[in-house]
Amino acid sequence: MKLYFAPNSRAVRSAWLLYELGLDFEIEKFNLGDPKMRAPEFLAFSPNGRVPVLIDGDVTLFESPAIAEYLAARYGEGKLAPDAASPEYPTFLQWFHYGEGMIMGPVNNYMVETFFVKPEHRSEVHAKRALKLMGRMVQAIDTHMADREYLAGDFSIADTITGHACIVSERCGVDVSDMPNLTAYTKRLLARPALQKAMAL
Numbered sequence: 001m002k003l004y005f006a007p008n009s010r011a012v013r014s015a016w017l018l019y020e021l022g023l024d025f026e027i028e029k030f031n032l033g034d035p036k037m038r039a040p041e042f043l044a045f046s047p048n049g050r051v052p053v054l055i056d057g058d059v060t061l062f063e064s065p066a067i068a069e070y071l072a073a074r075y076g077e078g079k080l081a082p083d084a085a086s087p088e089y090p091t092f093l094q095w096f097h098y099g100e101g102m103i104m105g106p107v108n109n110y111m112v113e114t115f116f117v118k119p120e121h122r123s124e125v126h127a128k129r130a131l132k133l134m135g136r137m138v139q140a141i142d143t144h145m146a147d148r149e150y151l152a153g154d155f156s157i158a159d160t161i162t163g164h165a166c167i168v169s170e171r172c173g174v175d176v177s178d179m180p181n182l183t184a185y186t187k188r189l190l191a192r193p194a195l196q197k198a199m200a201l
């Protein structure tokens, strides 16, 4: 298996999950903004030149949530994603999709305004607005996490996707001082050796 990876990107989610599953994989490492991510060889796997991309035999997959579902279904042996018949399943589905659907939009806008565009094209107003919206999105997680350790029952791919989006939001600088359940949750995730390994790549 091969993972196209960049530090401090959504590819951390895929490496984290691969380590949680104890799967062997090789890494092709980029840095965000690397022109090699626009080379035709890479665009053939990832039409927008984005990471992560997973190659598993003759399977090529981009989109970190799709990679997570694929790895859990093929290699999870019933762990890391509740069965459709389980009472946790609807909750799992909702929070699995929440990270990419609701949190990463404002994260993307914030990153564009503070990192991706040239300083002269950045807008402080848009950056602040994105940070405020990110704060609202993670507030819902703080409320949800009041009486639980993980997003849906046991640790699952909802945590590697949406939990990772929470960690990224905190790192962007969202004010989480009044979100004790969220901060306890991200601290719990950051204590997992598999995530520590993925973040050190």
Ligand SMILES: N[C@@H](CCC(=O)N[C@@H](CS)C(=O)NCC(=O)O)C(=O)O
Residues within 6 Å of the ligand: 008, 009, 010, 011, 032, 033, 037, 049, 050, 051, 052, 062, 063, 064, 065, 100
């Ligand atoms: N929805 C996609 C988003 C992929 C994405 O935007 N990846 C970013 C890093 S987090 C990227 O590769 N950016 C490089 C670029 O835009 O050049 C996923 O979840 O995999």
